Amino acid sequence: MQLSDRVTGAVLMALGAAAALAGSRLPAVPGQDVGPAAFPLLIGSGLIICGALIAFGIGRSFEVPEEPAAGPGPWRLGGLRALVPPVLLLFYVLASERLGFLITGAIMVFIATLALGARPRLAVPLAVVAPLLVHLAFYKLLRVPLPAGLLSAPW
Secondary structure, eight states, X not given: OOOOHHHHHHHHHHHXXXXXXXXXXXXXXXXXXXXXXXXXXXXXXXXXXXXXXXXXXXXXXXXXXXXXXXXXXXXXXXXXXXXXXXXXXXXXXXXXXXXXXXXXXXXXXXXXXXXXXXXHHHHHHHHHHHHHHHHHIIIIISXXXXXXXXXXXXX
16 A cells, blocks of 8 residues: 555654644753753654655655666665664664663664665764764753763763
């Protein structure tokens, strides 16, 4: 069954609105600039924007039709690609305390980008930069400690 982009976009917009509404009802924490409502509001707003872009077909002209693969390459997982996120989540649970967030995050980003079809030339810089930015956001903005492990953050 194929759903139209308008239906998918509308569902994403509704999900984002529900997340933003639920987040806006969370009580503020005294003495902190950023409370528990910030993250759901941010995610909800992002879902609303992305859902609207999908529903209105913005960016459709940038899509390139996929060419059939000549043969199975090392990262051509086919239907098994759907298992990459849960396997990476399980890997994070098992490895983050020992390795730390930065190393575990770098491994996860590298594997995810390769599994989604990126070239190593793009996957390596993403694997270096993305965990640093996520750690910075959690540590400085949200004040949530992440496991240090073998490599602690520079801040």
